[in-house]
Amino acid sequence: MAGASDNGGWSSDGGSPDDLPDLPEEWGVIVIPDDLSALSDEVDAVRAELRLTGPTTRWQRLMRRPAARKLRRIGTAAMRAPVLIISLAVLVTVASLFASAWPGPPRQPAVQRTASAAPERVQTLPALELVASDGQMVPLRGRLPAVILLVDGCACTALISDTIDAVGPEIAVITVSTLAASASAVGTPPTGATPQANGKTVRMLNDPAGSLRTHLRLADPDTTAAAVLVDRGTNIIRVVPRTLSTDDFRSDLARL
Template identity: 80%
Template sequence: MAGASDNGGWSSDGGSPDDLPDLPEEWGVIVIPDDLSELSDEVDAVRAELRLADPPTRWQRFARRPAMRKLRRAAATTLRAPVLIISLAVLVTVASLFASAWPGPPRQPVTQRTANSTPEPATTLPALELVSADGQTVPLRGRLPAVILLVDGCACTGLVSDTIDAVGPEIAVITVSAAEASASTVGTPPTGATPPANGKTVQILNDPTGSLRSHLHLGTPDTTAAAVLVDRGFRIVRMVPRTASVEDFRGDLARL
């Protein structure tokens, strides 16, 4: 076996020189023969293993280049964000489907208004302008509280007279008709807002378009009148769609 001077600084007893690290312990004891021909069996075995592996193709050699490895790492890093976003979108979609299919509390059925349903009654007197007996425009809300009598098609002389007698001096009586009314029709003098002899305020107004009846959702005129009791705050206290007697609303006059 070669001496320490013949093997590049290694000692003859198998130890390592001072400036080189020790060999791994798992390698065991390594013996370097003086005659390298003794390693011919190991050389033949290694050559046989190398011959079994297929030679790399041109594409494999191209893919193993350092530039291609860097490109593959960059592409993998770039694809991570879209894949993460798509995964989150799929999870949110699945959660939404489960939430929509999950039975919730029962809902109350919504009542739909049909053509035959009765509209809700008005609660406030509309701000309309009607025409007085002398042709002047008069605001309907200009004199409140009031009892408004819609007298279209009604021979309401007795009803109007009884209403004037039943109200106090602070409550006006307003008669409204679609056609031009006369004093003989309603039983009151043809004045816009002139107090009669008994100190009551009476207005005779004309509503040629029937806007008040439409706003209040009243039916078509018949032989009866419609009475609307309105307080100072424009609030409708009582509405009688069909009446021929003051007794139908006498008890509500005190609320005006």
């Protein structure tokens, strides 16, 4: 029987020499065949793996260095921020498109303002001076409240008479024409402002330039009269562009 030295330091019973550690248990039982040709399959597999791997190039060796790996990590981190910003921008754009296309709650229809709903601007009587029947200049606002009748082209004797009967003693009746007319033509006494026997005031004034009709934006004269009701504060309460009867404004006399 050969000694330990004859077997290269291994004992004759197959055990490990005293100065070498045992093989790891997870390796299992290792069998070394007597004929090495039995390991040809394993040799072919290892050779094929080595051929696939191939020799490393200079560029691969360079990229495997610690400095190159550090640069790769920095580049990867630098690319993450732009990618994240672009992704957020795309998400916000898509969300806004969905929000604009998504039908929202029905809106209440806006209340349409009409001329009747809007507060009406109060028109005031212009401060004109007209010519009385005696040739004197008389302020149109000198006697208020009043019913002013523009009588150009109108045979308005009945209308003037009915208006005088319809108003109270505190309301004056003023007739205005662009042509100087005689007192008998309109049925009024030839005075600028003379109290009548029944306690009512009637004025007959001449407006040669037609300033009052222009200011009130009234149409051209025809066979009817225009009635303007003015309160004590010079506010125009009612304008009747065409009338031949006091019934058209009788209900508004109480507002004077």
